[in-house]
Each structure stands twice: as C-alpha cells, then as structure tokens.
Amino acid sequence: MDRLAHLNQLLANLEAQLEGLEKALALAPLEDKARLRLLVQEKQREIQPYAEEKAQLLLFCRKIT
Numbered sequence: 001m002d003r004l005a006h007l008n009q010l011l012a013n014l015e016a017q018l019e020g021l022e023k024a025l026a027l028a029p030l031e032d033k034a035r036l037r038l039l040v041q042e043k044q045r046e047i048q049p050y051a052e053e054k055a056q057l058l059l060f061c062r063k064i065t
Contacts, residue, residue: 003057004054004057004058004061007050007053007054007057008054010050011047011050011051011054014043014046014047014050015047017043018040018043018044018047021036021039021040021043022040024036025037025040
C-alpha cells in the first residue's frame with residue numbers, strides 16, 4: 001500500500017501541474033498557445049504511466065481481498 005500512497009501523491013502533484021498549464025493555456029496570448037499546448041500534452045504523457053500503474057495496483061488489491 002505504500003506504493004499506492006506514493007502514486008496518489010505523485011499523481012496529485014502532476015495533476016496540479018497540469019491544471020496550472022491548462023489555466024495558463026486558457027489565459028495565454030495567441031503567440032504562446034502552441035508552446036503551452038505542447039507542455040500540456042507532455043504533462044499528460046508523463047501522467048499516463050503512473051495512472052495506469054495505479055489502476056493496475058487497485059485491480060490487484062481488489063483481487064486479493
């Protein structure tokens with residue numbers, strides 16, 4: 001369960017970063033939007049493996065209980 005707690009904290013931090021990028025994108029002038037879109041996509045790709053690992057861990061925990 002330590003790994004699950006770690007993943008939850010990690011995902012919370014990454015999702016907060018993503019929210020900040022999305023807010024910046026919404027408020028950015030047109031010339032900055034392309035760069036911010038790329039940053040949003042990169043952050044989403046960074047989050048994906050951790051979210052998948054969390055889902056797998058939760059599935060495993062349900063199977064053994």
